[in-house]
Amino acid sequence: MIVKILSAxxxxxxxxxxxxxxxxxxxxxxxxxxxxxxxLAAGSLKQEDYIRYMTLVANTNESVLKSQxxxxxxxxxxxxxxxxxxxxxxxxLQRMGYHDNPYLIYFHSDTAHNHVHMVSTRVSKEGKxxxxxxxxxxxxxVMQEILMQDVAYEIKAYLTKALAYGxxxxxxxxxxxxxxxxKVTEKEGQYQFIKxxxxxxxxxKKEVADRIAKYKAPDARVGQLKAMFRKYKRGLxxxxxxxxxxxxxxxxxxxxxxxxxxxxxGYTILDHASKQVLKGxxxxxxxxxxxxxxxxxxxxxxxxxxxxLSEDRGLCYTSFKRQGGNRAPCQQKGRDPHQGR
Numbered sequence: 219m220i221v222k223i224l225s226a227x228x229x230x231x232x233x234x235x236x237x238x239x240x241x242x243x244x245x246x247x248x249x250x251x252x253x254x255x256x257x258l259a260a261g262s263l264k265q266e267d268y269i270r271y272m273t274l275v276a277n278t279n280e281s282v283l284k285s286q287x288x289x290x291x292x293x294x295x296x297x298x299x300x301x302x303x304x305x306x307x308x309x310x311l312q313r314m315g316y317h318d319n320p321y322l323i324y325f326h327s328d329t330a331h332n333h334v335h336m337v338s339t340r341v342s343k344e345g346k347x348x349x350x351x352x353x354x355x356x357x358x359x360v361m362q363e364i365l366m367q368d369v370a371y372e373i374k375a376y377l378t379k380a381l382a383y384g385x386x387x388x389x390x391x392x393x394x395x396x397x398x399x400x401k402v403t404e405k406e407g408q409y410q411f412i413k414x415x416x417x418x419x420x421x422x423k424k425e426v427a428d429r430i431a432k433y434k435a436p437d438a439r440v441g442q443l444k445a446m447f448r449k450y451k452r453g454l455x456x457x458x459x460x461x462x463x464x465x466x467x468x469x470x471x472x473x474x475x476x477x478x479x480x481x482x483x484g485y486t487i488l489d490h491a492s493k494q495v496l497k498g499x500x501x502x503x504x505x506x507x508x509x510x511x512x513x514x515x516x517x518x519x520x521x522x523x524x525x526x527l528s529e530d531r532g533l534c535y536t537s538f539k540r541q542g543g544n545r546a547p548c549q550q551k552g553r554d555p556h557q558g559r
Contacts, residue, residue, distance in 0.1 A: 220292045221310065221361040223354055226284035230269045232337035236324040237265035244328040245335075248304045252320045252343075272320050272338075278345035285340050287316055287348070289357070292333035300325040303334045306364055311336060313360040315348045366416060373411045373419045376400055385495040386433045391426050393472065393486060394495065439492050440500055443469075447502045456508055467491060471498070471507075482508065 224232070239245035253271050256263060276285035291307055298306075304323060311317045321338035340348050380394035392402045392409075401412040408420045446467070451459050456473075463469040470488040475481070485498035485507065498504060 219294070219298075219306070219361060219365055221357055222290050222292075223357055224288040224290070226340065227286040227288070228284050230272050230286050230337065232286055232288035232335065233265050233268050233272070233322060236322070236335050236337065237268075239326065239328070240324065244326065246300065246325045247322065248300060248325050248334070249308075249321075249323045251322075252318060268320075268322060275320055275339050275343055276341045278343070279341045279347055282341050282347050287336075287338045287340050289336045290333055291336070291361070292331045294331060296327075296332055298332060300327075300332075300334075303332060307334045307336050309364050310357075310360060311338065313363070314353075314357065318342060319348070362414070366414070366418060369413050370418050373400060373413060377411070377419065377421060381429070383493045383495055384433060384436065386430060386435070386497075388426065388430070390486065390495040391430075394488070397470075397472070397488070435500070436492065436494055439489065439494060440496065443487070443489070443496070443501045447507075451502070451507070455510075459507075 236245055236247075240247060250257070250263070250268065253263075253268070256267055256271055272285075276282065289310075291303060291310060293303065303325060307323050308317065311321055316336075316338040319339045319342055321336060324335045324337075326333050326335065340350065342348065376395055376398045380391060383394060385391050385394070395402050395411065399413070403410045403412060404423065407423050409423055409426070410417045411419045411421070450462060454462065456471075460471045463471060468489075468491040470490065472486045472488060473482045474484045474486070476483060482504065484504060487494075487496040487498055487501060489496060498507065
């Protein structure tokens with residue numbers, strides 16, 4: 219989320235710009251507030267009406283030569299719609315001191331990123347100039363405070379998701395949060411969740427400890443994983459194997475290395491399909507996982523491929539590789555794969 223305050227202006231050309239966009243169908247007026255009696259005719263007002271009223275308010279303090287406040291709040295792509303951006307814009311105007319002044323909020327979606335324009339007066343109806351000292355600095359701080367509210371909801375969602383997994387240690391619990399970009403620290407019997415350098419949420423360590431105490435290893439699932447690892451690891455490097463597990467089975471391998479060391483000391487399995495966190499050693503020893511692919515294994519994997527292709531003439535090589543060995547018919551343009559065999 220980005221906020222930018224445009225240069226102050228003597229007139230209200232921000233209204234002209236947004237109303238022209240609106241006439242072209244490229245903008246939508248979301249809100250017109252604090253226009254006194256004009257609010258009663260909100261549906262039929264023209265840009266001249268808004269400008270006339272804003273000018274009237276601005277003229278109550280002749281020492282303010284550039285009376286227009288014009289700012290833009292933009293989100294990434296289409297991640298937020300008009301209503302969400304309107305809510306953020308109103309919070310922003312409130313914290314910046316413009317919420318009681320006449321203001322207009324326009325929504326634009328004619329660029330790659332949804333955004334809103336806010337146009338207001340730097341003079342209140344009482345003739346007082348809005349404090350604009352260090353305005354650009356305050357603007358960024360205000361936006362960060364607003365965003366942190368959203369981040370708090372985000373962190374709580376990550377926490378709820380993590381608590382739905384089975385895990386046997388604090389380290390495994392923390393790993394689930396850290397994979398979402400959340401730093402986890404501890405203080406006074408609580409886990410503190412940090413995002414963008416600030417503590418956003420806290421959670422009692424005791425609740426996690428209680429879950430760990432009740433943990434029971436999913437023996438049936440561990441057995442399935444052992445069979446899966448034996449079946450697919452042979453003939454693949456650890457990078458290839460990890461990619462296959464993640465794409466095909468929803469299983470993520472997290473290899474652990476000490477700082478400054480190139481040799482891993484362990485790994486963790488995040489089984490998103492069954493919502494389990496497992497020590498890698500429960501399924502396959504580390505040295506076996508990291509073992510280099512020898513020539514015989516490559517040849518054997520190739521023989522298995524040829525055998526499978528021979529059994530099913532409708533299976534093409536590229537489909538086999540993409541699907542990890544499951545049957546996928548080979549589509550050839552203008553030809554039935556079973557004709558002429």
